[in-house]
């Protein structure tokens with residue numbers, strides 16, 4: 001494949017996966033391109049997509065729809081609310097979600113987005129990058145870096161309250177993470193654009209073992225998992241420190257950690273049977289089925305659990321719940 005094709009591929013790939021979509025991407029850049037006449041028109045229409053933020057609504061939404069994640073619930077509630085209610089933040093909000101698969105890390109970004117934008121995660125101001133799918137060609141790192149910078153700069157210059165979600169960031173090339181770093185600094189302006197109102201969320205499975213082991217220890221000691229706090233066994237510090245030392249983690253080699261730009265490392269705990277049961281009931285409601293607690297229990301028990309002897313935590317979290325439900329219907 002020649003370099004021209006590679007360049008084209010880069011443009012096409014995000015079009016399929018980045019939720020802003022192909023034309024929105026160009027529109028976003030276009031909007032940032034100093035065509036002042038157009039800019040005014042675009043900004044008026046974009047404001048329509050912002051909801052009036054209500055912290056009580058966010059709290060209700062998290063309480064009703066996110067199960068078994070008391071730390072994430074409380075932290076997200078507090079930090080997102082404070083940030084949204086701050087009329088003059090001194091840096092963008094930067095969160096990093098960690099934990100095993102299927103426990104709600106990606107899912108909670110839907111809840112955050114729908115409390116900020118009328119179109120929720122479908123808003124063209126929410127940009128999701130899946131690193132295990134995008135940015136695959138190492139030889140194109142420089143091109144990716146430039147385009148990623150332009151994308152972020154262009155969209156924020158047009159719409160300061162933009163949200164950028166980087167999923168599977170542990171698999172992301174550190175040099176690409178470095179390209180994002182300047183946008184996350186305190187009171188940083190690039191070409192007259194401030195990024196202080198933007199939200200950046202990094203999601204990864206890194207540090208899942210530390211999180212699982214701590215939750216297992218609490219269980220073995222007969223303690224309530226709700227007693228686990230960010231400070232338990234220095235959980236938050238442990239997460240940031242372990243990432244720092246993990247040679248295989250994209251984060252580790254990036255300058256993001258050195259510069260201390262992540263505001264919160266948020267642990268997502270492994271889910272237990274009762275949480276999976278809640279997920280099944282929630283799926284039933286979503287599918288407009290009658291709430292059948294016996295069926296929910298059966299479906300939840302059908303899922304694999306670990307460790308092999310104690311069988312406490314769902315191996316896949318709440319993933320595949322709908323498929324299991326179909327199989328049992």
Ligand SMILES: Nc1ncnc2c1ncn2[C@@H]1O[C@H](COP(=O)(O)OP(=O)(O)OP(=O)(O)O)[C@@H](O)[C@H]1O
Nearest residue numbers: 065066067100101102103104105106107279318319
């Ligand atoms: N804590 C939870 N509360 C409610 N629903 C959940 C929770 N965790 C997972 N789910 C359900 O399971 C689905 C899969 O979860 P999600 O995509 O958030 O997993 P994840 O933590 O991002 O996993 P991965 O690390 O593999 O990407 C969600 O769409 C949601 O329906």
Ligand SMILES: [Mg+2]
Nearest residue numbers: 105106107167
């Ligand atoms: Mg996910």
